[in-house]
Amino acid sequence: MANLLGVFTAKNLLVLSLALNVSLIFRVLLLHDAQNGSFNGFFFTKHNGSQKEALFSPVSSSSSSSSLPISQGDRDRVINLDHGDPTMYESYWQRMGEETTVVIPGWQFMSYFSDATRLCWFLEPEFANQIVRLHNVVGNAVTENRHIVVGTGSTQLYQAALYALSPDTDAEPISVVSAAPYYSSYPLITDCVKSGLYKWGGDALSFSKNGPYIELVTSPNNPDGFARRSVVNRSEGILIHDLAYYWPQYTPISSAANYDLMLFTASKSTGHAGMRIGWALVKDEDVARKMTKYIEINTIGVSKDSQLRAAKVLKVISDNSERPNADGSFFEFSYHVMAKRWKQLREAVHESGLFSVPEFPPQLCKFLNVVFEPQPAFAWVKCEGEIEDCESFLRGKKILTRSGKHFGVGPKYVRISMLDRDRNYETFVERLSTIRL
Amino acid sequence: MANLLGVFTAKNLLVLSLALNVSLIFRVLLLHDAQNGSFNGFFFTKHNGSQKEALFSPVSSSSSSSSLPISQGDRDRVINLDHGDPTMYESYWQRMGEETTVVIPGWQFMSYFSDATRLCWFLEPEFANQIVRLHNVVGNAVTENRHIVVGTGSTQLYQAALYALSPDTDAEPISVVSAAPYYSSYPLITDCVKSGLYKWGGDALSFSKNGPYIELVTSPNNPDGFARRSVVNRSEGILIHDLAYYWPQYTPISSAANYDLMLFTASKSTGHAGMRIGWALVKDEDVARKMTKYIEINTIGVSKDSQLRAAKVLKVISDNSERPNADGSFFEFSYHVMAKRWKQLREAVHESGLFSVPEFPPQLCKFLNVVFEPQPAFAWVKCEGEIEDCESFLRGKKILTRSGKHFGVGPKYVRISMLDRDRNYETFVERLSTIRL
Structure with missing residues (x-):
């Protein structure tokens, strides 16, 4: 090995080594791109009404992993919060980089x-x-x-x-x-x-x-x-x-x-x-x-x-x-996102005046060492007043939810996923807050 | 970037680059080792007789991915060819290296x-x-x-x-x-x-x-x-x-x-x-x-x-x-392994005189462009003469097979996997060839 090294200059070896790096990095990038391709194509195009038969069938929505500010176009697009696809977590794992590759x-x-x-x-x-x-x-x-x-x-x-x-x-x-x-x-x-x-x-x-x-x-x-x-x-x-x-x-x-x-x-x-x-x-x-x-x-x-x-x-x-002072901890991150989302939801519900959501008693979490109220993965929303079919009512506002009738109760209730990507969630609460009869 | 490069000598950069390579290679090796660990622990330890209820339950055997020559110890060990675990193919994919990583x-x-x-x-x-x-x-x-x-x-x-x-x-x-x-x-x-x-x-x-x-x-x-x-x-x-x-x-x-x-x-x-x-x-x-x-x-x-x-x-x-002249082709490899194994099996069956295996008419394979007799993934073996329970008979010889009664026919038949690792298969045919009443 010593002899072999003698034949080459440090520059030669540098070129060789850099080439190997580039090849390795290129492979990883290529794979990322290929995978992104299928992810970016993730747009629903039609609404399948027969939820009872197939609760997971694709229904129309537009999802995006970006955190762009809400644009004019967002006001009209369909928000699909029917199933609990936990895409909210992507941003955390993306930040973690290669740790979980x-x-x-x-x-x-x-x-x-x-x-x-x-x-x-x-x-x-x-x-x-x-x-x-x-x-x-x-x-x-x-x-x-x-x-x-x-x-x-x-x-x-x-x-x-x-x-x-x-x-x-x-x-x-x-x-x-x-x-x-x-x-x-x-x-x-x-x-x-x-x-x-x-x-x-x-x-x-x-x-x-x-x-x-x-x-x-x-x-x-x-x-x-x-x-x-x-x-x-x-x-x-x-x-x-x-x-x-x-x-x-x-x-x-x-x-x-x-x-x-x-x-x-x-x-x-x-x-x-x-x-x-x-x-x-x-x-x-x-x-x-x-x-x-x-x-x-x-x-x-x-x-x-x-x-x-x-x-x-x-x-x-x-x-x-x-880790002590676990700043990058998964549960710290997800706890804070859920806390923020529930705060936004309660504000939107209050502003609209047409809906109600459950109230939970606060309790001590022994893991986080914090007293807090549950902030569930789904919001169980009731349409108040004269709205009898909450799912249809929200569908009219281009918000897709799952009707309470599938959960063994009446159509005055809907289940709404709280786990979608930021941009969809933001558009949803903004739209919800402006809904009037 | 040009300025930045000027600060470092080629030697500095080489060290940096090599360090990156070493780190990348080290990661891959670590992962290989960790995965090997679970693979090496792959030894069955007990025989579960109730095949009818759970055809995939682990039954005793010793498997190994090595291709060591058959030793004295191999003569006594249990060979489990009951289920069609296709471990035969590992050696091909190992040879392909990182292509399928x-x-x-x-x-x-x-x-x-x-x-x-x-x-x-x-x-x-x-x-x-x-x-x-x-x-x-x-x-x-x-x-x-x-x-x-x-x-x-x-x-x-x-x-x-x-x-x-x-x-x-x-x-x-x-x-x-x-x-x-x-x-x-x-x-x-x-x-x-x-x-x-x-x-x-x-x-x-x-x-x-x-x-x-x-x-x-x-x-x-x-x-x-x-x-x-x-x-x-x-x-x-x-x-x-x-x-x-x-x-x-x-x-x-x-x-x-x-x-x-x-x-x-x-x-x-x-x-x-x-x-x-x-x-x-x-x-x-x-x-x-x-x-x-x-x-x-x-x-x-x-x-x-x-x-x-x-x-x-x-x-x-x-x-x-x-690829033209597809020497490393998967089907070329697996075709040749199966052909060799079926030749060995037919020789062993002939030598023992106690068993029979199906005969197949040869046919042209339009993909390989070769005329050959089928060489199935399982051997459907019949115990000839007075042996009524072929599965029990072979179990007495420490060869585990699946009885014909599970396939809707009598116990004179057994199904034997042809897809195990080389060492197990070699031990099996050698042992089969020496079986006498």
Whole structure:
């Protein structure tokens, strides 16, 4: 090597080295551009009215990741806040730069298996480590003596839980209930293929059937943001806790949740909906085993690539949270964005006079060490006075929302996503504040 | 910039530049190591007998990616060829180096949506392009006037197809049939949650019920490798073609498949089972729309990360195939490995005298421009003579296989994966050749 170096001058080597740098940087830039291409094309062009059948179908809107000032053109464009696409978080991760960039060589992670000695054999060990670490850092869930099951989003884990918790007999399907307003997709998912194992039973508050049942407790609740407990409380009840929103940007973390079956998802905690990654913390080994079996039959496991990426994202959140004076902390950032947005929303609602939003009692968040009122991922807005169909009314103002009727209550309510990009959100609150009858 | 450069000597800049290179290379190496860690831990430790319930549960074996010569220790170790984990392909992709490495920045591909203007709104446009390109290069499927639906493996797409093709009435569940021997997972998947829409109807060859039915045609067939056509042929039949193995390493490509609904998967074409990526080519728009809706309800789309990786892998395969004198071509490599393995298997079967394997007629492959006999991804082995339970017999020799009873035929047959790593496969054929009664 010394001899070889002798042949070249420092200038020669500099050129060589710079060329290598340029090539590496060029590769990265090229990839960024290619990916941007698909992102910039992200404009909805038509409105699909049949929300009941397909709550995620694209509906018209124009989204943009830029933070341009609101222009004249913005006054007329359609704002789509129907689904909770968490694009609000892009700006934070963009600021974090390469910290969460994943690099996956083509010949790695090819097998179906992640760790065949684990109960959940398709769970990447590093992702499992980072799940436990993040819950310990945030203090929002007990992880001791829990089995982790990874899913293609918490949607798949919900189905895995229904499969695992349904009685293993030829009895009639077990009823699945949740107190209204409940997440609009639950009835659709539950009855999608008319399962003989389980069946949507509607509002838990009016559930009166005898025998075993499954109660879904979403806390904080989607759509209305309130903390929840089970409401049926009968001996034959089995509980699933959907804790997708139990994170400090949305609600004060008062204690570590300690339930038998808890569901979490990357889409609402870190904003990475496109990864399709969720996880369940499960106390009972047999239930965890059956959930794993469902995912094995449904999709033969979960994308390794997304698990690797999720591990990296969770790691960066934990690292940044543990730093003293955590200025760049993910939860500090997202807490402040949500606080600002809820303040703007309440002002706009007040100014218009036609709507109301829930009021929440303030509580101490042990993670952020701040007393604050919940600031949910969705606003559960009621049209006051004579407006009977709030969704239609707002659609007339080119604001697309999801009608309360999909959540087991009346059309006087709508659910509005609070997680869109800044420019869309700003246009929305400005428009809302000016709405008069 | 010129002024700035003047301040530094070429040597200063060289040091700076080299430092940047070292840092970049170090990052990549670190990641490689971390990923290797999980891969090296890939050893099965226990045998789960209840294959019927969970065909993918880990069963004991020792796998290794090394190509060490077969040692004394190899004579005693358990060889697990029960499931078709395509680890054989690792060595090819390792040789390709960084060509298929994906780099995904943390702030990109966060949204649920890939392209909201598409019917399948969660399909990454670049992946769609590469699917069409690869089919055109290989000539194994017609892509014109087809809708592409991406799935979390073809397993999810199979369920999406059942959902889309089932009658939209309150009639009894539609029968789903396939000629025995059929893929052992089909009955399990079909009846997993006791759907009221569809129901496993067993062997298509003995199906006699009137009315509509869905027939699954897997060609080449899993487990036996034969080319197939539908067998029921009644007017009310709806066909799903599973073409997972219609690639030139397994069978001569005689013409472009041109069916209404065709399923493909990365796991068996490129070997990337861990990505969980499959795709469907669908003629009817309404069927494609309903399949998309199923995947929306089941998992709200498909991992973007894996779609990006799959796009890159497919691109490299097409690029390498189109090069003149394509020495490093993926299909050349995999064709030769499969040819060698089938030759070794036939020799071992002949030497032992206790087994038989199917014979296939040779045919011209228009892609490779070679006449050859099919060399399937699985060997469908029959125990001859008095051995009634072939799976138990081979388990006694520490070779784990999947019994013919799971495929709708008797226990005299077993299915054996031909896609394991070299060292496991070599040990297997050597051991098989020495088996005597």
